[in-house]
Every structure is written in C-alpha cells, then in structure tokens.
Amino acid sequence: MWAKWVYRGLRNIAMDSNSLAMPMSDPNAWATAMNNLGMAPMSMTGQPIMSDFDPSLGMMTGIAPMNPMMPGLGIVPPPVSQDMPIMKEIIHCKSCTLFPxxxxxxxxxxxxxxxxxxxxxxxxxxxxxxxxxxxxxFEQCGSIIAIRKSKKNFCHIRFAEEHTVDKALFLSGYRIRLGSSTDKKDTGRLHVDFAQARDDLYEWECRQRMLAREERHRRRIEEDRLRPPSPPPIVHFSEHECSQLGEKLKDDSKFAEAVRVLLTWVERGEVNRRNANNIYSMIQSSSSHIRRLMNEKAAHEKEMEEAKEKFKNALAGILVQFEQIVSVFHAASKQKAWDHFSKAQRKNLDMWRKQAEEIRNIHNEELMGIRREEEMEMSDDDMEDAPESKDSDDSGPLAQVEALKEENDSLRCQLDAYRNEVELLKQEQGKAQPQRSEEDATRQQQLSFLQQALQGMQKVQENNFLFQEKESLPEKGPPSPVKSEREALLVGIISTFLHVHPFGASIEYICSYLQRLDTKISTTEVETLLGRLPCTFKQELTGVGASLEKRWKFCGFEGIKTA
Structure with a gap:
C-alpha cells in the first residue's frame, strides 16, 4: 500500500515540476526512489531496471541511501527477505558472452x-x-586443478575446493556466444552437473579416515585418562626368582609385594613336583607373618585404647573447668552480687550462664556415652568368658575323644597320601630304568622314609583306636542313631541323593543340596548324622596325592545282602 503512495507521489512530482525535468521513463530516477525505500528497483512491468542492485545491502552501488528519520517520511520499510529468487544477469568475458x-x-x-x-x-x-x-x-568460480576436454561438446573440470562446485552450477542453463558471431558452431547452452571422480572420492575417504583416526586418538586419550592405574607386572617363575621371593617374604617391608607374586604363581599353576617343596616353604613363611600381623593389630588396638583414655581424661578436665565456670555464674547470680550489676550486665550474665550450661551438658552426655560403651564392652567380654568356662568344666573325656577322632582322621588321610606316593614311586621305578646311581639312592631313601612313616602312623592309629574303645566301654548302651523325626527325614533324603550318585559325594555337595530345602542345615550336623550310621553310610577317600577327597557313599543295600 505504501509503495503505491510513493509511486503516485513520484508521478505527481514528475508531471508538475518542470524544474526537475525528470520524466517517468527515466529509469535512474525511479531506481533511486525505490532504493531509498529499501526495495529492489523494478519497472512497471515487474522487470529489474538496474543491474547493479545488491539485495543484501538494500541499496544500489553509487547511490547514497536516504535517512529514514528525515522529515516527511513517517514510515520505515521492512527489510528485504533473503528467500527472494536470485536474478541471473548477463556475464561479459573477453572472448565470449553468457546470457542468462x-x-x-x-x-x-x-x-x-x-x-x-x-x-x-x-x-x-x-x-x-x-x-x-x-x-x-569457469576460473571466476575458483581455482582450477585440471580440465579434461572431449572432442565432443563437453568437458570435466576439477576445482581445488568443494564450495566452488556450487558456484559453477550457477552457470547451468546460460547461453554462451563466442564474440559477436552468430554461427551455430560458436553458440551453445551450458549444462553443468556434478561428476563422480576417483580422485575426489579417494581424497574424501582419506579425509574421513584421518578424522576417524583423530577421533579414535582423542577417545583413547580420554579412556587412558579415566582408566585406573594397572597393577605392576608379575615376574615369571624360575629358580632364581623363587629364591629371591623367599628372601622377600622374610622381609616385613617387602612382604605385601612378595605375597602377591606368590599368589599369582599358585593361581597360574606353577606348582609341580619339582618345586613343591620351595612353594611349600614360601607358604610357610607367609604363615609365619600371621603372628607379626596379630602383634601389629594388638599394638594399634593398644594405641587406640590409649588415645581413647587420653581423650576421656581431657574431656573430664574440660568438664571440670565448665563446672567451675558455671559455678562462677551461679555465684554472680546470687543476691549479694546481683544487685550491684546494671540491667545490661545482668542480661549478658544470664545469657552466658545458659550457654555455658548447654555446652557443659553436651560434653557431659558425650563422656557418659563413652563410659557406657566401655561398660557394655566389659559385659560382653564377661559373657564370652562364661561359656568358655562352662565348656571347660563340661569338657573331659568327651573332648579328648573328639580330639583323638580328628587326629585319627588326619593321620588316616596322611597315611593314604603316603601310600599313594609310594605306589607312584614304585610304578615309576618299574617303568623307567635308572640311569644314575645317585637317583637310585635318593629313591631308595624316599621309599624307606615313607615306609617308616607308614609304620609309625599305623601304630599311632592303632593306639588311638584302642583308646577310643576304652573310653566307649563305660557307656551303658548304644545310643539311638536317629534322635528326632527331622533327622529321620534327613536320612531318607540323603539316602535317596547318594543312591543316585554311585561314586559318592562330598559333604559340601550333600549340604548344598539339603540347603535348598532348609537353609538352617549345617555341615557339621550332616556329618555327625552320617557318622552315627556306619551301616547305612560309609566314607571313602578318592584321588591321588594332593587331590585326595573324602566322599560319602550309600551302603545300606550291602548290609542287607550280607545279612
């Protein structure tokens, strides 16, 4: 609407004012007026009349803009939209002309x-x-690397930058004419399109790979920054390292590092028959450090107790001083001294007394809490000592019998292990003929030593067995093997379980099965129950050497067959 008013005003000026002598057909005057209003200079038919108009600036080159705040112009035109279509113009070159x-x-x-x-x-x-x-x-679009011209009317142009391709596509559709010739061979219509070239694809792939490498490198640096530090490397097992590790295990300052190496070696499976004695000695050295650790713990506990005692004494001294300060405030609040203070002084004394009493009460409660904790710890210690004394009173021949049973079992296991080792040594001696006399001597010594150990352990086992029989003679009658309905149910379940396991099962395996039915069942309870029924369940040792394992088997049907 405002454009029409401007057009009418300019028309009246052109018709009435003879001094200006600016007819309506003059395009420069019309373009100047439209440019001052920020509009693209268009003719009455809608065609552009100025070729050097810059729509992004809102004015033509060479024409000064009009001040929008000048009197007589009461409206500011809106900015030119960037979505307006780009007008293509004639392009003049040295040897040709391009028509849009x-x-x-x-x-x-x-x-x-x-x-x-x-x-x-x-x-x-x-x-x-x-x-x-x-x-x-096409050099106006950007720098050109190569041109491949065909004998026909087309060619391929490779630019140095990717964005110059868009500028070259702008020339698509232009009519080209060489000089001023109208010959058909000197004219043509350009068609510019994207072309697929191997060099472009190779450069693009190289650039993408480079970006991917940079991204991976950046991500790896970030992961390395956030990754926790790795543990120190563990040396491989050798005789030299084994001897050095044994020395380190004896040193208190290097024990932590040495025991980690020993653990890694054992977990890796470095233990064999040759180095078993060395590994055993190192494990024994590690076990000897338990006493040192217990002493350190006791020392730290003693330091903690001393620090607690020191803190308690200091807190008691602080409470004594608080009591003295509160007594001072109470003495000042009595009638003899209270009447001589002013009102503001009385207010301050009362406030200070309340603060001192609150702080004293807090510290007093803290001290009482420490004393209550000490009394509770002492009562707990007394309660722990009481059952021990009762057990010591009750323990007599029964405790000795249980200890002898455990010792008998351990000796039996060691006896079986020695027997297995003797058999293995005999088999090796029978298969492979000895090459050196020294090896024969060492093997004979080992055999004699093992046979002596077997004889000694058999004697100890017989003595233990006789002692058990003597202890069991004063009993009036054999106790009932099944004492409750729950134990009878357990016997039935265990019998069914072992019947489907003809090769037997360990006590841990049996308990893991029973704990699915009742989580309160313990290993000792099941083992004692099985031990009370020797006619129904029997315990056997399976394996060789260090892989010995106790297994329980169901033998109830065997007793029926023999009967």
Missing amino acids: PNPNLPPPATRERPPGCKTVFVGGLPENATEQLIVEV
Whole structure:
C-alpha cells in the first residue's frame, strides 16, 4: 500500500515540476526512489531496471541511501527477505558472452552430489570452444586443478575446493556466444552437473579416515585418562626368582609385594613336583607373618585404647573447668552480687550462664556415652568368658575323644597320601630304568622314609583306636542313631541323593543340596548324622596325592545282602 503512495507521489512530482525535468521513463530516477525505500528497483512491468542492485545491502552501488528519520517520511520499510529468487544477469568475458536463461523455466536437473565432489561435468559447449575459453569462463568460480576436454561438446573440470562446485552450477542453463558471431558452431547452452571422480572420492575417504583416526586418538586419550592405574607386572617363575621371593617374604617391608607374586604363581599353576617343596616353604613363611600381623593389630588396638583414655581424661578436665565456670555464674547470680550489676550486665550474665550450661551438658552426655560403651564392652567380654568356662568344666573325656577322632582322621588321610606316593614311586621305578646311581639312592631313601612313616602312623592309629574303645566301654548302651523325626527325614533324603550318585559325594555337595530345602542345615550336623550310621553310610577317600577327597557313599543295600 505504501509503495503505491510513493509511486503516485513520484508521478505527481514528475508531471508538475518542470524544474526537475525528470520524466517517468527515466529509469535512474525511479531506481533511486525505490532504493531509498529499501526495495529492489523494478519497472512497471515487474522487470529489474538496474543491474547493479545488491539485495543484501538494500541499496544500489553509487547511490547514497536516504535517512529514514528525515522529515516527511513517517514510515520505515521492512527489510528485504533473503528467500527472494536470485536474478541471473548477463556475464561479459573477453572472448565470449553468457546470457542468462529464462527465469520462468524450471531449474536444470542435477544428479545426486557424490561425497567430496570437486569435479563438474560441463556440456553444451560450442564446437569452436577451446580450453582457454573454458578456463576464462569457469576460473571466476575458483581455482582450477585440471580440465579434461572431449572432442565432443563437453568437458570435466576439477576445482581445488568443494564450495566452488556450487558456484559453477550457477552457470547451468546460460547461453554462451563466442564474440559477436552468430554461427551455430560458436553458440551453445551450458549444462553443468556434478561428476563422480576417483580422485575426489579417494581424497574424501582419506579425509574421513584421518578424522576417524583423530577421533579414535582423542577417545583413547580420554579412556587412558579415566582408566585406573594397572597393577605392576608379575615376574615369571624360575629358580632364581623363587629364591629371591623367599628372601622377600622374610622381609616385613617387602612382604605385601612378595605375597602377591606368590599368589599369582599358585593361581597360574606353577606348582609341580619339582618345586613343591620351595612353594611349600614360601607358604610357610607367609604363615609365619600371621603372628607379626596379630602383634601389629594388638599394638594399634593398644594405641587406640590409649588415645581413647587420653581423650576421656581431657574431656573430664574440660568438664571440670565448665563446672567451675558455671559455678562462677551461679555465684554472680546470687543476691549479694546481683544487685550491684546494671540491667545490661545482668542480661549478658544470664545469657552466658545458659550457654555455658548447654555446652557443659553436651560434653557431659558425650563422656557418659563413652563410659557406657566401655561398660557394655566389659559385659560382653564377661559373657564370652562364661561359656568358655562352662565348656571347660563340661569338657573331659568327651573332648579328648573328639580330639583323638580328628587326629585319627588326619593321620588316616596322611597315611593314604603316603601310600599313594609310594605306589607312584614304585610304578615309576618299574617303568623307567635308572640311569644314575645317585637317583637310585635318593629313591631308595624316599621309599624307606615313607615306609617308616607308614609304620609309625599305623601304630599311632592303632593306639588311638584302642583308646577310643576304652573310653566307649563305660557307656551303658548304644545310643539311638536317629534322635528326632527331622533327622529321620534327613536320612531318607540323603539316602535317596547318594543312591543316585554311585561314586559318592562330598559333604559340601550333600549340604548344598539339603540347603535348598532348609537353609538352617549345617555341615557339621550332616556329618555327625552320617557318622552315627556306619551301616547305612560309609566314607571313602578318592584321588591321588594332593587331590585326595573324602566322599560319602550309600551302603545300606550291602548290609542287607550280607545279612
């Protein structure tokens, strides 16, 4: 609406004012007026009348803008939209001229842009076009690397940058004419489109790989920064390292590092028959450090007790001083001294007394809490000592019998282990003939030592057995093996379980099965129950050497068959 008013005003000025002598047909005057209003200079038919108008600046080059705040102009025009279509113009070169296509025609079709495209296809060239002419036209878009011209009317142009391809596509649809010639061989219509080139694709892939490497490197640096430090490497097992590790295990300052190495070696499976004695000695050295650790713990506990006692004494001294301060405030609040203080002084004394009493009460409660904790610890210790004394009173021949049973079992296991080792040594001696006399001597010594150990352990086992029989003679009658309905149910379940396991099962395996039914069942309870029924369940040792394992088997049917 305002554009129409401006147009009418300019028309009246052009018709009435003879001093200006500016007819309506003069395009410069009309363009000046439209430029001052921030509009693109258009003619009455809607065609552009000025070729050097810059829509992004809202003015023409060479024409000064009009001040929008000048009197007589009461409206500021809106800015020019950036979505307006770009007007193509005639391009003059040294040896040719480019004419823009019809703006009413649809834009030329283009193929999909390849990744990293720097090469364009240019078709519709004049027959008389040369490579120099192509450089002259397209060098305005950007620097050219290479031109591959065909004998026909097309060529391929490779630019140095990717964004210059978009500028080259702007020339698609232009009519080109060489000089002022109208010959058909000197004219043509340009068609510019994306072209797929191996060099462009290779450069694009190299750039992507470089970016991926940088991203991986950046991510690796970030992961390394956030990753916790790795533990120190563990040396491999050897005789030299084994001897050094034994010395380190004896040193208190290097014990932590040495025991970690020993643990790694044992977990890796470095233990064999050759180095078993060395590993055993190192494990024994590790066990000897338990006393040192207990002494350190006792020392730290003693220091903690001393610190607690010191803190308690200091707190008691602080409470004594608080009591003295509170007694001072109470003495000051009596009638003899209270009447001589002013009102403000009385207020301050009362406030200070309340603060001192609150702090004293807090510290007093803290001290009482420490004393209550000490009394509770002492009562707990007394309660722990009481059952021990009762057990010591009750323990007599029964405790000795239990201890002898355990010792008998351990000796039996060691006896079986020695027997297995003797059999293995005999088999090795029978299979492989000895090559050296020293080896024979050592083996004979080992055999004699093992046989002596077997004889001694058999004697100890017989003595223990006789002692058990003597202890069991005063009993009036054999106790009932099943004492409750729960134990009878357990016997039935265990019998069924072991019947389906003909090779037997360990006590841990049996308890893991029973604990699915009742979580309160313990291993000792099951083992004592099985031990009371020797006619139904029997315990056997399986394995060789260090892999010995106790297994319980069901033998109830065997007793029926023998009966």
